[in-house]
Amino acid sequence: xxxxxxxxVFVDGVLNYFGTTVQQVAECGTxxxxxxxxxxxxxxxxxxxxxxxxxxxxxxxxxKSMLCVMLMRMQETDMSHDNxxxxxxxxxxxLSGNARRDFGHQFNISVPAVVHGRNSTVDxxxxxxxxxxxIEWRTYHARLVVCLN
Amino acid sequence: MNETMTHRLLVVDDxxxxxxxxxxxxxxPGIQFVGAARNGREALEMHEKLRPTIVTMDLTMPEMxxxxxxxxxxxxxxxILILVISALADKLTAIDAIEKGASGFLCxxxxxxQLNNALRKLIE
Numbered sequence: 001x002x003x004x005x006x007x008x009v010f011v012d013g014v015l016n017y018f019g020t021t022v023q024q025v026a027e028c029g030t031x032x033x034x035x036x037x038x039x040x041x042x043x044x045x046x047x048x049x050x051x052x053x054x055x056x057x058x059x060x061x062x063x064k065s066m067l068c069v070m071l072m073r074m075q076e077t078d079m080s081h082d083n084x085x086x087x088x089x090x091x092x093x094x095l096s097g098n099a100r101r102d103f104g105h106q107f108n109i110s111v112p113a114v115v116h117g118r119n120s121t122v123d124x125x126x127x128x129x130x131x132x133x134x135i136e137w138r139t140y141h142a143r144l145v146v147c148l149n
Numbered sequence: 150m151n152e153t154m155t156h157r158l159l160v161v162d163d164x165x166x167x168x169x170x171x172x173x174x175x176x177x178p179g180i181q182f183v184g185a186a187r188n189g190r191e192a193l194e195m196h197e198k199l200r201p202t203i204v205t206m207d208l209t210m211p212e213m214x215x216x217x218x219x220x221x222x223x224x225x226x227x228x229i230l231i232l233v234i235s236a237l238a239d240k241l242t243a244i245d246a247i248e249k250g251a252s253g254f255l256c257x258x259x260x261x262x263q264l265n266n267a268l269r270k271l272i273e
Contacts, residue, residue, distance in 0.1 A: 016258065017258050020258040020259065020260055021258040023260070071166070074166070074170055075170075075173060075174075076166060076169060076170070078165075078169070082165070083165060083166060086164050086165045086166050087164075087166050089164070090164040090166055090167060093164075093209065093236055094236040094257045094258055095236075096236070097209065097235065097236025097237045097238060097257070098236055098238045098256075098257075099238075100237050100238050100239040100242065101238035101239055104239060105239050105241040105242065107239075109209060109237075110209075111163065111209055111210065111211050
């Protein structure tokens with residue numbers, strides 16, 4: 001990540017996603033550089049590989065309880081593990097895809113991969129540092145992690 | 150297509166949450182939901198069986214992406230109405246979808262009202 005404005009692309013995407021999809025505003029804390037090579041993840045994590053103009057990974061990680069409430073806000077009654085995986089992947093996909101508005105057409109995104117469990121690990125491109133965007137929604141805490149070279 | 154006919158809606162998206170949401174919230178009297186597909190290949194198979202007249206189409210999907218599926222559906226049925234619903238928010242993506250034969254483009258995330266307005270514009 002090169003500039004504050006690039007980080008703000010993802011912050012704006014998060015605010016727009018929550019305001020539109022679950023129609024309740026979220027707040028983003030101050031983004032920070034991850035100290036660890038492997039930032040802490042939550043119950044469900046959706047990952048998008050980035051290629052083309054930039055190379056890296058974007059992932060959205062959230063607790064199960066938060067994803068369940070988000071589904072309820074969307075009038076979804078199916079709170080199964082499969083649907084929680086689906087939602088977290090779709091959020092990662094939407095936040096990454098929306099970034100093309102600013103990063104351009106060559107900012108290619110993969111289909112989502114999802115990992116379950118706080119002990120799972122996420123691979124990063126070598127020689128990059130991850131930027132963590134803390135997300136507060138209702139009483140829940142999630143994170144968007146952006147790692148681009 | 151005329152305004153009094155009932156349109157048959159096929160929803161194509163690799164996300165189950167999105168497929169179910171579109172089925173649930175679309176409430177236009179002229180549109181009847183007939184099925185949902187998880188990727189472009191499934192959509193082509195379901196098109197054979199269900200003969201939809203209107204399709205909502207995601208772009209980034211496994212097996213066959215939405216762009217290729219739009220082109221193949223329009224080749225089969227030039228009158229089919231396709232609303233591309235994608236998170237890919239750059240203008241070139243929207244232009245490319247329209248050039249392949251899509252009739253409209255709606256960016257994710259979307260509200261229920263935005264979805265119904267986009268579908269209404271297609272059938273009017």
